[in-house]
Amino acid sequence: xxxxSWGLEQKxxxxxxxxxxxxxxxxxGMQLTLKHYDLLQKGLWRGxxxxxxxxxxxxxxxxxxxxxxxxxTFEQVFxxxxxxxxxxxxxxxxxxxxxxxxxxxxxxxxxxxxxRLMPERYQPSxxxxxxxxxxxxxxxxxxxxxxxxxPIALPISIAQFQSTWRRLKSLQPxxxxxxxxxxxxxxxxxxxxxxxxxxxxxxGQQQSELVIFVDEKAGMLPYFPALQPLFRAITGGWVSPAxxxxxxxxxxxxxxxxxxxxxxxxxxxxxARLHRSRSIVLIISDGGAASGADNPDRVLGTAKFLDLLQSxxxxxxxxxxxxxxxxxxxxxxxxxxxxxxxxxxxDALVGVKQHQLAQGxxxxxxxxxx
Amino acid sequence: MNTQASYEYTFVEEADxxxxxxxxxxxxxxxxxxxxxxxxxxxxxxxxxxxxxxxQPLLLEGEPGCGKTQLASAIAYQLTQTNRxxxxxxxxxxxxxxxxxxxxxxxxxxxxxxxxxxxxxxxxQLMGSNVGGMLDAKTIAExxxxxxxxxxxxxxxxxxxxxxxxxxxxxxxxxxxEVDKAxxxxxxxxxxxxxxxxxxxxxxxxxxxxxxxxxxVILTSNxxxxxxxxxxRRCLYFKIKFPEHDLKRIAQKRLLNLVVTQDAFIQPIIxxxxxxxxxxxxxxxxxxxxxxxxxxxxxxxxxFSKVKTMDIEGLHAIxxxxxxxxxxxxxxxxxxxxxxxxxxxxxxxxxxEDAG
Numbered sequence: 001x002x003x004x005s006w007g008l009e010q011k012x013x014x015x016x017x018x019x020x021x022x023x024x025x026x027x028x029g030m031q032l033t034l035k036h037y038d039l040l041q042k043g044l045w046r047g048x049x050x051x052x053x054x055x056x057x058x059x060x061x062x063x064x065x066x067x068x069x070x071x072x073t074f075e076q077v078f079x080x081x082x083x084x085x086x087x088x089x090x091x092x093x094x095x096x097x098x099x100x101x102x103x104x105x106x107x108x109x110x111x112x113x114x115x116r117l118m119p120e121r122y123q124p125s126x127x128x129x130x131x132x133x134x135x136x137x138x139x140x141x142x143x144x145x146x147x148x149x150x151p152i153a154l155p156i157s158i159a160q161f162q163s164t165w166r167r168l169k170s171l172q173p174x175x176x177x178x179x180x181x182x183x184x185x186x187x188x189x190x191x192x193x194x195x196x197x198x199x200x201x202x203x204g205q206q207q208s209e210l211v212i213f214v215d216e217k218a219g220m221l222p223y224f225p226a227l228q229p230l231f232r233a234i235t236g237g238w239v240s241p242a243x244x245x246x247x248x249x250x251x252x253x254x255x256x257x258x259x260x261x262x263x264x265x266x267x268x269x270x271x272a273r274l275h276r277s278r279s280i281v282l283i284i285s286d287g288g289a290a291s292g293a294d295n296p297d298r299v300l301g302t303a304k305f306l307d308l309l310q311s312x313x314x315x316x317x318x319x320x321x322x323x324x325x326x327x328x329x330x331x332x333x334x335x336x337x338x339x340x341x342x343x344x345x346x347d348a349l350v351g352v353k354q355h356q357l358a359q360g361x362x363x364x365x366x367x368x369x370x
Numbered sequence: 371m372n373t374q375a376s377y378e379y380t381f382v383e384e385a386d387x388x389x390x391x392x393x394x395x396x397x398x399x400x401x402x403x404x405x406x407x408x409x410x411x412x413x414x415x416x417x418x419x420x421x422x423x424x425x426q427p428l429l430l431e432g433e434p435g436c437g438k439t440q441l442a443s444a445i446a447y448q449l450t451q452t453n454r455x456x457x458x459x460x461x462x463x464x465x466x467x468x469x470x471x472x473x474x475x476x477x478x479x480x481x482x483x484x485x486x487x488x489x490x491x492x493x494x495q496l497m498g499s500n501v502g503g504m505l506d507a508k509t510i511a512e513x514x515x516x517x518x519x520x521x522x523x524x525x526x527x528x529x530x531x532x533x534x535x536x537x538x539x540x541x542x543x544x545x546x547x548e549v550d551k552a553x554x555x556x557x558x559x560x561x562x563x564x565x566x567x568x569x570x571x572x573x574x575x576x577x578x579x580x581x582x583x584x585x586x587v588i589l590t591s592n593x594x595x596x597x598x599x600x601x602x603r604r605c606l607y608f609k610i611k612f613p614e615h616d617l618k619r620i621a622q623k624r625l626l627n628l629v630v631t632q633d634a635f636i637q638p639i640i641x642x643x644x645x646x647x648x649x650x651x652x653x654x655x656x657x658x659x660x661x662x663x664x665x666x667x668x669x670x671x672x673x674f675s676k677v678k679t680m681d682i683e684g685l686h687a688i689x690x691x692x693x694x695x696x697x698x699x700x701x702x703x704x705x706x707x708x709x710x711x712x713x714x715x716x717x718x719x720x721x722x723e724d725a726g
Contacts, residue, residue: 033603042424060417064602065431065593065609186487190516190573195491237596240554263653 005050007085017044021058021081028077031068036061051082066236208314210234210242211274212282213255217248219290223321227284235259245270249288250301267305271312279313287332287343289322298331303338318343375458375540377422377449377586405467408437408444409613409620417608418445422541427564427587429549429602432610435659438590441610442545443467445586449543459540466542470524476552478559481523485573490519516574528585529567530578537581543588550591557601564604613660614644620660621667628671635685639670642689646702649715658702665701673698693717 011017022037039061048054055078063071184199212234214220214227234242235258244258245265254264274281288298309316316339320332324345327333336343395405410418418441421428430438446467453459470481493513497505505513512518522530528542549557563569567584570577589605591597613620617640621631630639643663650657658666670688677684692698693716696709703709 031599035603039424039426043420046420046423056413056416057420060413060420060606060608064429064599064605064607065591065597066599066602068599069602069607186485187573189487189491190485190519193490193516194494235596237554237557237598240595240598260653 007082007088008048008051008054011085012044012048017041018054018058021078024077024081025062025074028073029068030062030070030073030077032062055082067232068236208278208280209275210239210280210282211270211313212242212244212284213251214244214246214258215248215250215283215285216246217286217290219286219288220284220321223284226321231258250285250298251305252301267308271308274309274312275314276312277314280315281309281313281317283316283318285318285320286322287318287320287327287330287335289320289326289330289332292326292330294329295331299334302331302335306335306338316342320345375449376452376456377541378419378452405443405447405450405464407447407624408440409616409623410441410444411611411613411616414441414608414610417606421588421606422586424606425584427546427589427605429589429591429597429605429607430610431591431593431607433612433659434592434656435661436610436612437660438610439545439547442469442543442588445588446543466528466538466540467545468524468527468542469545469547471547472549472551472556474551474553476556478556478563479523481546481560482526482563482569482578483520483522483571485516485571486519486521487573490516517576520571520574520576525563525585525587526569526578528587529569529581537579541581541583542585544585546587546589548592549589550593550595550597554595554598557597561600561604564601612647617643617660617663621664624664625667625671628667629680630667630671630674630685635674635682638682638685638689639667642692643702646692646712649712650703650708655708655711656704662702666698669698669701 018040019037022032022040026032040058043057043061046057048057055075058078059071059074063069063074181199188197188199189195212230214231231244233239234244245255246258246261247255251267253267255267255270257263257265287302288295306316318335318339320327320336320343322332322345327336332343417428420426430441432438446465450459450463450465453465454461454463459465490513497510497513522532524544524546528544529537531538564587567580568578618636621636621640625631630636640663643658643666647657670685673688674680674685677688688698693713699709699712703712
């Protein structure tokens with residue numbers, strides 16, 4: 001038997017070949033659908049002669065540039081699957097000498113990288129936060145319904161964030177109410193067959209962009225698991241156009257790229273790309289409330305930044321995950337005053353009633369208040 | 371003539387890639403296209419053939435200059451050659467190949483069709499004031515027909531043949547280049563078209579139905595922006611690796627006539643090029659790709675052909691000028707910052723103080 005195809009031929013003769021591989025991929029976090037399995041079956045008609053061929057075929061069909069179709073996860077699951085299949089074949093054919101190249105002990109002894117799990121796939125009871133903030137999971141009864149509270153149980157999901165963003169950007173005023181809408185005018189001409197009148201752009205025609213600045217200071221770290229869906233909504237292309245930047249404490253001369261945290265980007269360059277009527281900025285920071293100490297430098301630096309920002313963007317929202325009573329006597333309180341109330345807590349989000357959540361959590365925020 | 375076209379993309383180096391540039395150029399001035407020669411690795415051949423067989427769009431990623439865009443024309447070129455040999459197309463015929471280069475302002479509809487509403491308005495008013503009967507009956511009929519004013523885009527042409535007024539017989543190759551340049555609505559708006567290969571034109575009330583066999587769609591992305599999962603789910607995906615160990619073969623095939631691609635001269639240029647790539651391998655810099663390598667070869671060859679004795683010393687002398695010679699370095703590094711960085715790295719390496 002060919003070493004490269006050891007264990008493969010048995011699998012190929014099964015009525016649903018590699019269905020178990022497909023299932024294992026899904027369990028490991030690959031969001032494959034039945035269509036992906038169907039494609040594999042069609043791909044197998046072309047023939048696979050070795051495990052390497054099968055891996056290449058599956059990779060072309062199933063791996064994509066997304067966390068949900070991650071190459072690393074794929075390769076690890078595939079490797080484990082191949083080993084298992086080969087071990088079963090060895091057990092079944094003990095009388096046959098096992099090829100030396102396939103002894104899998106060395107591979108098994110190598111440290112295995114655990115399969116990456118996405119935040120929503122964690123079970124709440126299994127979730128482990130950083131040791132410093134780990135607390136027993138709060139459980140109890142509220143209005144006759146059992147509930148749990150963990151950081152990732154906060155009322156933010158990618159779908160909610162996406163739908164809310166669509167609503168938010170559709171509310172964006174145009175400022176150019178007398179501008180001709182060429183596309184709609186052309187459509188009217190096409191429809192009527194004659195040029196009767198121009199169609200003006202109504203408010204809400206401008207495309208908004210979301211820019212998020214995330215504070216990475218130590219006090220913010222416990223909240224990062226809760227914010228993962230939001231970050232993934234941006235990095236995964238669910239909300240677009242949108243950009244994410246990091247800062248520590250308060251934004252100074254440089255911010256840092258989300259994808260490459262070590263590469264600094266000048267604040268001037270970022271400001272130059274913002275648009276007075278289209279950019280909506282979301283700042284996620286405790287504003288110094290976590291440390292509890294007064295910090296005049298932080299207030300001054302933040303004030304300068306907000307002053308600069310306000311002239312470049314349409315709206316600013318500040319989400320402070322610390323409870324509001326903890327803001328008192330800290331820079332957060334002064335920053336809230338600077339923002340004239342446009343700083344809200346995550347507690348406020350938790351308190352939003354279910355029917356309001358169904359309409360989008362952000363719509364309950366004081367967005368348009370000027 | 372046998373009408374059953376062949377869709378095999380089995381790269382056969384000697385048989386299929388021995389044509390001159392003139393032979394690879396589409397004579398139709400409207401197309402004005404030179405079909406590229408391409409040297410894919412085994413995995414890429416497999417990915418292309420899978421995309422053809424499974425009738426799925428193929429999304430290509432890879433560093434700039436690695437040949438993502440050229441692949442589509444290479445597929446069209448090979449299908450042309452194969453089907454000419456098999457007599458499934460005429461000798462002078464070229465395989466249908468349509469390109470759609472996406473811009474930041476592109477809309478999904480642009481690749482399907484555009485409707486010249488302004489032209490229709492102008493003609494309608496002209497027809498209304500048809501003084502002295504300037505317009506004949508045929509022209510008036512054309513003006514009255516809204517279909518006169520719709521023009522098909524790249525994907526639209528691959529799904530509808532204007533001449534026969536039905537789906538094309540051959541599976542055209544469609545390149546949707548730099549799909550990540552537009553915003554996410556662009557890819558979301560293309561889901562139906564890429565999934566079912568059909569669309570509807572409201573201006574003319576025309577449904578364009580899916581052809582019996584869909585076109586071969588190649589998409590490229592530089593990953594400037596992440597693409598939505600719903601879009602990715604509908605594509606096969608392949609990341610083209612930089613062909614570090616194939617540079618000699620690619621150079622000798624693509625630039626056969628150059629002196630510097632001969633065995634005696636090519637290796638020092640490859641070594642120098644890989645040195646530049648290594649130096650630029652850091653965040654914020656852009657390492658040169660295959661296309662830059664080929665341009666460097668042409669630039670070096672131009673200089674080399676002017677030296678008195680074309681020997682290896684002469685070649686090394688030219689390559690030693692690389693950091694200081696803007697025309698040479700400019701073929702590889704496109705920004706002032708990258709050029710400065712490379713010069714400083716070369717200087718550090720050659721400076722004994724720094725080296726110590």
